[in-house]
Amino acid sequence: MIVLIVQQLINGVMLGAIYVTVALAFNLTVGILNFLNFTIPSVFMLAAVIAGAAEERGLPFGLSGPLSWSAALGVGLAAGLLASLLVERLTFRYLKTRYGDATEHAIPLVSSLGFLLVFQNLARLFFGTQPHSFTSPIADANLRVSGLIVSAPQLLSLAIALSIVVAVTWILRVTRIGRALRAIAENPDATLLMGVDVKRIVPVVFALAGVLCGVAAAIFAVNYGQVYSGMGDEIGNKAVAGMVLGGLGSIWGAVVGGLIVGVAETLSIQFLGGDSVQAVVWGLLLLALVLRPEGIFGHHAIGKGKL
């Protein structure tokens, strides 16, 4: 029994690695730009599905034959990056406050919902709703430690996810761009007055978010061996739960929240059955929103009122 629980905890942490990466993408846009970017689940899905299509059929318009798995993942990553920059161009760049009412903060959010519909349904049109298999040579390697099974790609994913978190923290803490980004989070107008070209820095956030989605998509494709157009809803939305649980705008909050959601998911599958996951994860989130709306690591300033 103990072994079983520990095994599920391990599985949960591994699943959580994907949530962590996507939740981090969410947290960057909401933390720095106060923009709840609902396209992120669909950018994640798009990157995965395009990687799958690149492996299966090759590049569009007959540019190449079917690609190797690593090249396909690269194509997926590039697609995620481009999609995210497109979102910046069309949703965030032009949306400045022009009339003041209580729902005006929602304009970029609503616009991102529009993009979500576009991305999801384009994927559905071009790739159908059926899962496409994604084959990679490292999918079957397993480690066995005293009765527990840890698969190599899972371990690798966790390592990648955590090193990305460290890298993003480093970028934000140390580099010049990071300092500019933190200044924008504090006060965009003052940042502009201090000589930071805010318009040119903002796309960096979206580029980072796009790359994070692409990496999460790659982790998913290698671990589960399949990609499908509904995975944005299934995986990405749980990353939202992880992000809110950890605290909006907090990087380590995304890590902890993502891992909690992953573990809660595997444990509830184990003990309550597969249908219970949705109720457990979102019930947990609702409870957290009632008891501590700012999340575990969040602070009040972000997401409350006009940044």
Next chain:
Amino acid sequence: MSGYFGGVIVILSLNVILAYAIFLPVASGQLNLGGAAFQAVGAYTAGFLSTSYDLAVGPSLALSVLAGGLVALFFSFIILRTRSVYLVLATFAFSEFVSGVIVNIDALGGSVGLSVSTHISGTVVLVAAVIAAAIVLLFMQTRLGLATRAIHDDDLVSELMGIGVRWTRVIAFTLGGLLAGLAGGLYAFYFNFVDIQSFDAASSIYLLLFVLLGGTQTFWGPLVGAAFFTIVPELLRSAISAAPALAHALGVTGELDSSWRFIILGALTVAMMIVRPEGAITRIGLSRLQAALFPSRLRKRPA
């Protein structure tokens, strides 16, 4: 009322009721991204009562309205603590939670769904939609309706002017829940089948978008939004299905189902948010229209 035209009218009526269900919370500054969940509560209430207890259509509908309202009342107290982005996330979490719970209740058919044997005609749905719209129109004329408008424009100033912001929000959210419950009950009896996939996150998004694109400043916005996004896809349906060759040439391998209409809605949303984020119908737009149509009545009556 039957046939293709009747079917479109019924869907239009349901969408109008749902649009007002979302409009009332949004009009008081609360973006509700969980509309489908409140509809699901109504639909399952009606379906369960009529199949398990042989309750007649009238009482079942009344109870489904009540159920939607009660759930919304309860939930509106929870979200009073949250604002802006958190509020949107809370409604989203709530709708995911509700569908997660419903799937686990065996008496409601779980993931299979629930068959409802009693059928109502489309006329009933149409009449209900007209009544619902009339109630919202009246509500917006009352002092309370004026208060919701004020809160939508600026909650802080409304508070300073002596409006009970919290209560107004609770009332607006609950009224929205009542209407969503009604739409759910009508859905159950008209389509005779209820399953949780019909009330997913995507339909909540869809609902919120057409209310926002129609405009949330006036009574007419949701009506225009719902009508536009029900009728235009129907008009385009024949045009799109006539072009499978074109679709194939573009590399479309999936089914040519309703996906394209969501693409149009999504693209339109992105464009509208850039050009006209306040929605198609605005207060100023309406008074200008009035001035253009009835120049003689200008300035005699405040809009």
